[in-house]
Amino acid sequence: MKPVGVDLAKNYFQIHALSSEAAPAVKRKLTRRTMREFFSKIEPCRVGMEACGSAHYWARELKAMGHDVSLMPPAYTKPYVKRGKNDAVDAEAICEAVSRPAMRFVPIKSADQQATLMLHKTRELLVKQRTMNVNA
Numbered sequence: 001m002k003p004v005g006v007d008l009a010k011n012y013f014q015i016h017a018l019s020s021e022a023a024p025a026v027k028r029k030l031t032r033r034t035m036r037e038f039f040s041k042i043e044p045c046r047v048g049m050e051a052c053g054s055a056h057y058w059a060r061e062l063k064a065m066g067h068d069v070s071l072m073p074p075a076y077t078k079p080y081v082k083r084g085k086n087d088a089v090d091a092e093a094i095c096e097a098v099s100r101p102a103m104r105f106v107p108i109k110s111a112d113q114q115a116t117l118m119l120h121k122t123r124e125l126l127v128k129q130r131t132m133n134v135n136a
Contacts, residue, residue, distance in 0.1 A: 004047045005095025006035075007087045008054050016091035017045075018099075025095075027088060039065055048098025050074045050090075051106040059108040070098050071106040 007014040013035050017026040030038055035058075039047075044066040049055045051071040059069040072094070080093035097103055109117070 002045060003095050003099045004045055005091045005093070005098060006047060006049045006058070007091040007094060008049060008052065008058065009087060012087070014087035014091040016088070016095040018095060025092070027091070029087075036061070039067060044068065046070065046098060048072060048094045050077055050094060053114065056109045056114055057111075060111070063108070069108065070103075071108060072097055072103060073106060076104060 002018050004015060004017040007016075011031065013030045013032075015026065015028045015030055015035075015038065019026060028038070039062055046068045047059075047062055048070050049058065049072070051073055055071050059071055062069045077090070077093050077097045080096040081089055082093070083089060
């Protein structure tokens, strides 16, 4: 399989994979456990996902399996959505976007980097709430 687009959600993930030019695309709806099984059984390929908190986790997991993972800002994949908004269409758009040579990607964060960012965001929220209380 060449490029694979993954649309992440809470319980189910949508996969859109192009195996070749002539063959139809592989479209699957997977759970967390079956996603690991699916990617461990296929040969290493290029995987694209929209950048979010869980995308960094899955990127680390898939890189450990030998796949080439690329994260993209959601705003950059939106122009590739052809019709309607659902998980399968989003996965197809991600698959299309990851195959573009001029696409910009987000670096994959380590677990420590994500933890540090969480601390900064929590502190920012507490400062905001304190300011609201002082102004009230």
